[in-house]
Amino acid sequence: MKLTMSQRLIKNHVALRNNPHTVLYSEVIRLGNATVCKDTSTAYTDGLNVVYGHDFCAQLKDSDFRGVILHENLHKAFRHLVVWRHLSKINHKKANICADYVINWIIVDLQKLTKGFVTLPECGLYDPKYKNWSVQQVWDDLPDDSEGSSMDDHDWGKAEALSKEEQSKISEDIKEALRQGQLMAGKMGGNTPRSIGELTAPKVDWTKIALQTLAAEVKGHNKQSWRRFQSRFVHQEIYFPQHVGNLAEDVIVAVDSSGSMGQRQLRHALSDVYVMMQTLKPRTVQLLYWDSSVDAHEHYAPNTYASLAKSTRPMGGGGTDPQCVVDYMKEHKMKPSAVMMFTDGYVNSWGKGWTVNPLWIITPDGSRQKPDVGTAIYM
Numbered sequence: 001m002k003l004t005m006s007q008r009l010i011k012n013h014v015a016l017r018n019n020p021h022t023v024l025y026s027e028v029i030r031l032g033n034a035t036v037c038k039d040t041s042t043a044y045t046d047g048l049n050v051v052y053g054h055d056f057c058a059q060l061k062d063s064d065f066r067g068v069i070l071h072e073n074l075h076k077a078f079r080h081l082v083v084w085r086h087l088s089k090i091n092h093k094k095a096n097i098c099a100d101y102v103i104n105w106i107i108v109d110l111q112k113l114t115k116g117f118v119t120l121p122e123c124g125l126y127d128p129k130y131k132n133w134s135v136q137q138v139w140d141d142l143p144d145d146s147e148g149s150s151m152d153d154h155d156w157g158k159a160e161a162l163s164k165e166e167q168s169k170i171s172e173d174i175k176e177a178l179r180q181g182q183l184m185a186g187k188m189g190g191n192t193p194r195s196i197g198e199l200t201a202p203k204v205d206w207t208k209i210a211l212q213t214l215a216a217e218v219k220g221h222n223k224q225s226w227r228r229f230q231s232r233f234v235h236q237e238i239y240f241p242q243h244v245g246n247l248a249e250d251v252i253v254a255v256d257s258s259g260s261m262g263q264r265q266l267r268h269a270l271s272d273v274y275v276m277m278q279t280l281k282p283r284t285v286q287l288l289y290w291d292s293s294v295d296a297h298e299h300y301a302p303n304t305y306a307s308l309a310k311s312t313r314p315m316g317g318g319g320t321d322p323q324c325v326v327d328y329m330k331e332h333k334m335k336p337s338a339v340m341m342f343t344d345g346y347v348n349s350w351g352k353g354w355t356v357n358p359l360w361i362i363t364p365d366g367s368r369q370k371p372d373v374g375t376a377i378y379m
Contacts, residue, residue, distance in 0.1 A: 005054050011062075029069065037051050063117060080154075082160075084136070087139055105132075206272075211280075251280065254342065345369060346366070
């Protein structure tokens with residue numbers, strides 16, 4: 001009896017789960033809904049759910065069908081539709097092509113490893129030089145009018161419409177699914193590609209990196225104090241001078257209020273800022289909330305640093321333009337020792353005319369485009 005396409009989909013989901021080299025992805029495959037649709041030309045994902053084109057998949061042999069299933073779910077695993085959505089707005093076709101190149105090498109490697117159990121369909125884009133590259137790296141390497149076409153055309157709009165809380169929930173669910181897949185793969189004798197392992201690796205302590213970066217930016221008032229370091233931070237490879245008064249004049253902490261951070265995430269971030277300020281001991285902390293303009297300005301002295309974590313983000317109403325922070329600093333004659341910019345990084349410009357190198361703290365699921373000024377740290 002001939003199977004329906006929905007039955008073939010389930011059959012190949014089970015087959016991928018039972019293979020030691022593909023079981024790694026089985027829990028990611030189970031997240032969201034997987035459906036077969038006659039109105040879909042090939043296949044696509046919105047970052048959580050996957051839709052398979054009936055006629056497209058009907059002509060595929062099972063090994064190619066399994067390759068398509070993995071292809072769509074690797075887009076999910078890498079959070080392509082959230083992390084690289086700014087590229088889709090610039091050149092939709094090119095963004096799809098770049099995202100395909102960075103995952104199809106995994107399928108080609110699996111094709112060899114599984115001896116043809118999984119194969120990349122002929123329409124799949126593949127270039128061995130892009131192995132372990134990021135989407136941004138491929139984007140920078142390819143011309144804007146790249147030849148070829150992506151195997152799928154994703155629903156970037158639906159992914160972008162998700163709230164920050166929804167995006168964070170999906171991201172955590174995917175990481176947990178990959179961790180579970182790694183455990184099953186380990187029991188079955190499978191392996192984990194380096195790029196997938198990076199997705200589940202413990203997060204870097206961004207506060208440690210931020211402190212080290214700020215230490216290089218802030219030299220303080222008493223130069224002699226830098227001849228001896230605070231021993232309690234040396235074991236972390238963070239070098240601060242022994243205190244002789246304040247280490248910094250004013251520090252600006254500027255938070256993107258356009259929706260980059262949820263209120264809970266903001267509280268955690270500002271709590272970490274409070275801890276850092278106890279070490280830096282600036283004269284004041286100037287907390288700015290901004291989107292396309294600076295919406296609020298709060299002042300904190302050393303005896304009120306603890307109140308930072310209680311600050312409530314105002315509702316932003318515009319786009320996201322860091323230039324407004326530069327202009328606000330100039331208008332109010334602010335000359336900070338350091339500037340920390342909290343944002344998701346989905347900006348058209350990083351701002352011109354900075355008087356200090358900004359430290360960009362990019363939120364989880366934020367953009368991975370590299371700032372052209374300052375330093376970026378990813379939470």
